[in-house]
Structure formats: C-alpha cells, structure tokens
Amino acid sequence: NAGVMQNPRHLVRRRGQEARLRCSPMKGHSHVYWYRQLPEEGLKFMVYLQKENIIDESGMPKERFSAEFPKEGPSILRIQQVVRGDSAAYFCASSPVVGDVYSNQPQHFGDGTRLSIL
Amino acid sequence: DAKTTQPTSMDCAEGRAANLPCNHSTISGNEYVYWYRQIHSQGPQYIIHGLKNNETNEMASLIITEDRKSSTLILPHATLRDTAVYYCIVNDMRFGAGTRLTVKP
Numbered sequence: 130n131a132g133v134m135q136n137p138r139h140l141v142r143r144r145g146q147e148a149r150l151r152c153s154p155m156k157g158h159s160h161v162y163w164y165r166q167l168p169e170e171g172l173k174f175m176v177y178l179q180k181e182n183i184i185d186e187s188g189m190p191k192e193r194f195s196a197e198f199p200k201e202g203p204s205i206l207r208i209q210q211v212v213r214g215d216s217a218a219y220f221c222a223s224s225p226v227v228g229d230v231y232s233n234q235p236q237h238f239g240d241g242t243r244l245s246i247l
Numbered sequence: 248d249a250k251t252t253q254p255t256s257m258d259c260a261e262g263r264a265a266n267l268p269c270n271h272s273t274i275s276g277n278e279y280v281y282w283y284r285q286i287h288s289q290g291p292q293y294i295i296h297g298l299k300n301n302e303t304n305e306m307a308s309l310i311i312t313e314d315r316k317s318s319t320l321i322l323p324h325a326t327l328r329d330t331a332v333y334y335c336i337v338n339d340m341r342f343g344a345g346t347r348l349t350v351k352p
Contacts, residue, residue, distance in 0.1 A: 133290075162340060171334070172291065172342040220290055233279045233298070236340065238290035 133158075133223050133239035134203075141245045142211050150206040150242045154223030160184075161204040162222045162236060163196055172220060178204060179226070208244075216246045249343035250274065251335045256347040259329075265322040267346050269335030272316040278338040280311060282320045284331040285345070291334065294320065325350045 134153040142148050154161050159180050164172040174188040178198040189196065193211075198204040208215055222236035252270045259265040271280060279298050283291040295302055295309045297318075302309040308321040322329055327350050334345040 164342070166288075171332075171344045172285075174341050177340070218288060222291075233296070233338075235281055235293045235296050237293060238283075240290045241288070243288075 133221055133237055135219075135221050135239035135242050137242060138240065139243045139245070141247060143247050144212060145210050148208040148211050148215070148244055150208075150219050150221075150244070151203045152206070152221030152223075152239060153203040154221075155237055157225055158223035158237075159226050160224045161198050162224075163204075163206050164220045164222070166218045166220060166241075168217075175206075211244075211246050213246045216244055218243050249341040250337050250339060251343055253333070253335055253343060253346045255344065256349070258349050258351055259322075259325045261327060261350055261352050262324055265320075265325040265329065265348060265350070267320040267322075267333050267335075267348065268317065269320070270317045271335070271337055274315055274337050280309070280315075280318050281336050282307070282309065283334045283336070283342075284329075285334070286328075286331040294333075327352065 133155055136151050161178045163175040166172045176189045176196045177185040181200050193209045195207045218241045220238055220241045222238045224234050224236045250273050279296050281296040282294040285291045295304055295307050297309045297311055311318045330350045332345040332347050334342050336342055
C-alpha cells in the first residue's frame with residue numbers, strides 16, 4: 130500500500146504569492162489532518178477534514194489559510210499572500226473511519242512539504 | 248493545548264531499555280493513548296497505541312497505569328537509530344513538544 134503522499138516536497142514562494150500543498154491519503158482512509166512545524170518545535174494541529182467536510186479547524190489561522198478535501202482528488206492546504214512567518218514544514222496525516230468521528234485508528238503521516246518564503 | 252506532558256529530553260545507553268513517561272491526567276474514558284516518533288525532520292512515525300491494557304508490538308511496549316493518568320513507552324533494546332523525538336498524544340491529536348531521546352554508544 131502506498132503511504133500518505135505529499136507534494137511538492139519543497140516549495141519556494143515569494144512574499145505575497147499563494148502556496149498550495151497537496152496531500153493524498155492512504156488508500157481506504159477518509160480522514161485527513163494537517164499540521165505545521167516550525168524549526169526546533171513540535172507539530173501544531175491546524176485542521177481535520179473528512180471528504181467534503183471540515184470537522185475541526187480550530188488550529189487554522191483565521192486569515193489567508195484554507196483547507197479542503199473534495200470528493201475526488203487530494204486534500205489541499207492553501208495559503209494566500211504568504212509571509213516569511215509561513216516558512217515551515219507542513220505535514221499531512223490520514224486515518225480510516227471506524228465508528229465515531231474520533232476513531233481509535235492511528236494516523237499515518239506523509240513526509241511533509243517544506244515551504245520557504247523569500 | 249496538548250493534553251499530555253512529557254520530559255523535554257532523556258538519554259539512554261545503547262542496548263539498554265529506554266523508558267519514556269507521559270502524563271495525561273485529563274484523559275477521557277474513551278480516549279486512546281498514541282505514541283509517535285520523529286527522526287530529524289521526517290514525518291512522524293506511528294509506534295503503538297492503547298486504551299487501558301498494556302500493549303506490545305515489534306517496535307515497543309506500552310504500559311498504561313490503572314487510573315489511565317499516565318503511561319510509559321518502553322523500547323526494550325535501544326539502538327542508535329532510536330534517537331528521535333517521541334510524542335505521546337491522545338485522541339484530540341494535539342502534539343506537545345515531545346521527549347528528545349538520545350541513545351548513546
């Protein structure tokens with residue numbers, strides 16, 4: 130089975146541009162999570178999505194950031210008008226749905242997208 | 248904020264058991280405890296999870312106290328490649344800073 134696939138692995142943008150990060154979950158997984166990690170820090174939860182539905186976006190900045198997980202295709206994390214402070218590693222994880230929304234099945238992570246803002 | 252607290256760092260001698268503690272005193276009755284590790288800047292790697300019974304797999308053992316307010320991850324024979332940041336989380340999937348484990352020769 131292919132794992133969680135994130136692309137691109139590295140993304141360079143200039144201030145003010147848009148960044149689009151893509152995440153394809155593992156086969157059979159319908160839940161996706163996005164995290165941000167600054168250098169030498171832990172992972173910060175951003176958003177939790179099901180297909181066509183945002184379950185929890187409490188960790189997402191209110192402006193410039195958005196996420197979607199359409200019926201077909203990968204999940205997209207979109208950052209508009211990027212600033213230097215957006216430079217970080219962005220990780221995506223997926224899990225299958227079993228019973229309740231908060232499944233007991235563990236998340237599986239991708240290798241991340243390193244976003245650099247010039 | 249994360250519902251778990253862990254020591255910032257620990258050292259372990261190669262070949263010895265590494266015991267990594269985690270406190271989760273506000274854990275709910277139906278929440279699981281999960282352990283992950285992150286080597287350098289790679290994606291976190293799932294290790295093990297449990298609800299109330301002790302668990303063991305090919306990577307590690309997980310010991311959960313009877314009151315479920317704390318747990319310990321055990322790497323029975325640590326190797327240099329086990330040097331990583333280890334995260335303990337519950338179902339809310341909020342990561343703390345983790346424990347930086349350094350395995351020394």
